[in-house]
Amino acid sequence: MEKQMPFGEKLRQYLEENILLHVTKPARYLGGELNAIRKDWERVPVKIAFAFPDVYEVGMSHLGLAILYEVVNSRPDALMERVFAPWPDMEVRLRAEGIPLYSLESFRPLNHFHMVAFTLQYEMNYTNLLNMLDLAGLPLRSRDRKAVFPLVAAGGPCAFNPEPLADFIDFFVIGEGEEVLPEIIAVVKKYVESGAEEGEKEALLLELAGITGVYVPRFYRPIYTADGDFGGLEKLRPEVPVVIERRVIKDLDRVPFPRRPIVPYIGVVHDRAMVEVMRGCLRGCRFCQAGIIYRPVREKDPDTLFAQGKEVLAATGHDEISLVSLSTADYTRVQELVEKLLAEGEKKHVNVSLPSLRADAFSVDLAQKVQKVRRSSLTFAPEAGTQRLRDVINKQVREEDLLAAVEAAFQAGWTAIKLYFMIGLPTEGEEDLDGIADLAYKVLRIGQEKAPQPRRVRVTVSTSTFVPKPHTPFQWEPMIPLPEIRRRQEYLKRKLRHRQIEYKWHRGETSFLEAVFARADRRLGDVLETAWRLGCRFDGWEEHFRYDLWQEAFRRTGVDAEYYACRRIPLESPLPWDHISPGVSKKFLIAENRRAWEGITTPDCRFTACTGCGVCPALGVEVVLQGEGRGRDGALPVGVHQEG
C-alpha cells in the first residue's frame, strides 16, 4: 500500500525536521516569503500552480511569474501558487521519501490543483518539465492523464513552437497572459463548479480551444511526407482554429502590475525591484525571436512607471530598481524617468539599473548617470564583426558609434568592456571572424589610450552560436555543425590571445540541442522523454549537462538531430510551427530573409513609415510611444500600415 504523505502544515513541518537540513539552499523549498499570497483554499474555486521548470533563484527573478501571480491572485475566484524544479539533491530526497512535488504556498501536491501552468523560457528546461510532472505523480503524456484536473498548460516564448512538447501538454497559451488567463479561468471555473467528471476532459479542452491564443495539440495531427519531412498539420475537430493567433495587450498601462512582488529570503539572480517600461522591440534583428513575438513596441506612461516603481520599493525594501524591457535605452522617455527615480532614490540609497544598453554614446551617458560607482563592466552587443554581416542580420550598429561609446565609457572610468558576438550567422566567413578580433583589439587600443589606468583595461569577448529560431527571418537557415562551431571557436581563441583580452564561448553542444528543439516537430517528444528517463535534468546548467545521454537518446529513438538543427529548410516547405501566428506575416519573414541575403537593411518602424510586418493590422494593435516618434511629431501617422 502506498504511504499517504501529509500535505499542508504537516508536510512543511516534516520537511523542516527531516529533509531541509540535508539539501543545499533549503529556503528554495520553504515558501513563506514577504508578499507571498496564501489564500483560503476552501473558499477559492479555481486553483492554479505556476510551474517554473528551473531552480527557484532563476524562477523568482522572472517578471512574468510576478505578473501572472498578481493577475490571478487579485481575483477572488482563483488562486495561484508557485512550484520550481527541485535541485537534484532535493529530487533524490523527495523520491526517497515518496513526497510529491508540492506548491510553496499551501504545501499541496500538484494534483490538488486544477491547472499546472508551466512557463517555457528556454528549450534546455524541457527535461525539467517532464521531471516535475513525474515528481508530482502525474503521467507524462496528456493522453494518459485521464482525470480532468489538473490540466497541464504551458506558455512563454518557447510555446511559439509547441510541437516537441505537444504530447505532454494539454493546452498551450500563445502570447501575453494578462487577458487570456482570466478567460481560461472562467471556463475552468464552470467545470469546477459543475463537478466535472472523468470523460469531460475532452469537452473542456474543446471549449478552451475556442479561446483566441489557446492551442490544444490533441485536436491536431501532424502529417509527414514519404521522405520523412514535416508535411503539415491536420485538424481533427472542425471546431478548432487552423491558425492560433497570439494574444497581445494593447494598452500596458491598463493591465495589473505586481506592486507588491514576493521578496525571496535568499539571494536570487535578480535581487531588485522591477518595473516593465515597455514591451516589444522593433529594431528587427533577423536572428531574434523576441523581436518578432513581442511586437509591436508598447511603451508605458512614465508617470505610471514612476508611481509603480515607488510602490514596489516601499513594499519590498529593495535597494535597487531595474527598468525592464528588451532594450530600455530605446524607451522614448528613459532619460526623464531615470532622473526622477534617481532623485527619489538618492536620499534612500536606492540605485537604478538598466538591464540592456545600446552601443552608443547616449547609452553610456545613461549608464554613467545610474552607476555612480563603476564597479561592474559595461556590455555591448555588436553581434557581428563586420559591417557587411551586421547589415545581413539587420543589427544597426555602426563601428564608429560603438567605438565612440567605448571611448566615452573608458573616459568615464570603466575599465572593463564586454563584447557579445554570435558565430555561425548566415553568410559568415573568415573575414567576419577576423572582424570580431579586430574590433576587440580596437576597443583595447582605445582603452590603452583613453582609460585613466591603461594597464587595468580588460576586454571580454563572448560568443554564442547562432541558433535558428521559429518565426524569425532566419528560421530557415542552418545552424553550423558542431565540429564547425569548435573550429570557429578555436580560430577566435588563437586570434584573441592577449593578456588584457579574455575570450569566452558558449558550449556548442548546448546550442546544438537548443536548435534541435527550437525547430522540432512532434517526433522530438520521444527523444525528450528518453533523455529524461536516461537521467537528463537541468540541461542548461553546465554541471548537469550530459551530452552523452542525449546522444544515447537520439540513438535509441532513431532521430537524426542534425536534420533538425543543421539543414536549410526550403522557404516553401510547411513548418511545424506554421499554425502558431505571432501576428507577423510569413510573407514579411520571407522578404526579410531575402533582404538579408542581399545585404539590405530594414529600418525601425518607430521612426520611419510602417515596414509592413503585418502585426498591427493582424492583431489590431498599434505602436505606442510616449515620446517623439511615430504619430507624435505628426510626420508619421499611426494607423497607416503598409501591406504585409
Place this chain on the structure above:
Amino acid sequence: MARYRLEFTKKGSLRFISHLDLQRLLERLFRRAGLPLTFSAGFNPRPRLSLAAPLPLGIEGLRECGEFELEENLSPREVVGRIAPFCPPGMEVKGLGVVRPEAEPVMAAVNTAAYVLYLRDTGQDTAANAAIQLMQKEQLPVRRKGKDGKEKEVDIRPGLYKVEVKKGEMERETELFLLVDVGKNVTVRPEDVVQAGTGMGLEAEKVKKIVRSALYVKENGDFLSPLDSKFCQEVYRPEK
C-alpha cells in the same frame, strides 16, 4: 544619529536562511519601515548594520544580536514599535537599547554563545557522564573541514566553558547545555562538542534539535548580556 543594539529571535523557517541573507533581510526591513540607516562613507557605501556571531544554518536562535545606526534619534520603544510590524514570522524583537559611545562594536564584543542540544534516546546519567568527562579533559581535538576543503584538527577545549545536563520534556530525552566561545580565537560549534563527546555517550544521530539560547560578552570571567547596562542604556524589552 544614534547607535542601537538589538536582540531578536531567529526561529522557525528563518533558521534556514544564511547570515548574509539575514543581513539583507534586515536592511530591507528598515527600508520598508521607513527608518533610514546611516551609511558608511567611501566608494561603496554600505548601511551600518551588523550582526554578531553567525548562526549555523538550521539552528534556531532565541537571543541573536545585532547593531545598527539610524539617522534619527528615536527612543528604543519607538524604534521597536516601528520595526516590529515588519518582522517576518520567526523574528521577534526581544530587546533594544542605545549603545554607549565607548562600547565596542557588537561584532567584536560578542564572544560567547549558549546552546541547548535536545538529545533523544539518551538518559540523563549518560549525558551527565559525558559532560563530566568532557570538562575533565585537558584537550579536545576535533576534525573540521577548513575553508580550503581540507580537514584539520582543532582543540576546542579552551573554548568550552560549560556543559550541563537537564531532563528533557519528553520521555528518554535529555537537554544538554553548552557555553562556548564564538569569538575570534576558538569558535566552537555544537557539533564539535558532540564529536568530541562521541565515545563518552554522545552521538550525532541522537541530536534531535539544536537551539542557540543566548549570546554573551565574556568579560573578566563574567558572561554579560550584550544589552547589559555596561554597554547600553534605555534598554526596552517588549512584553509578551
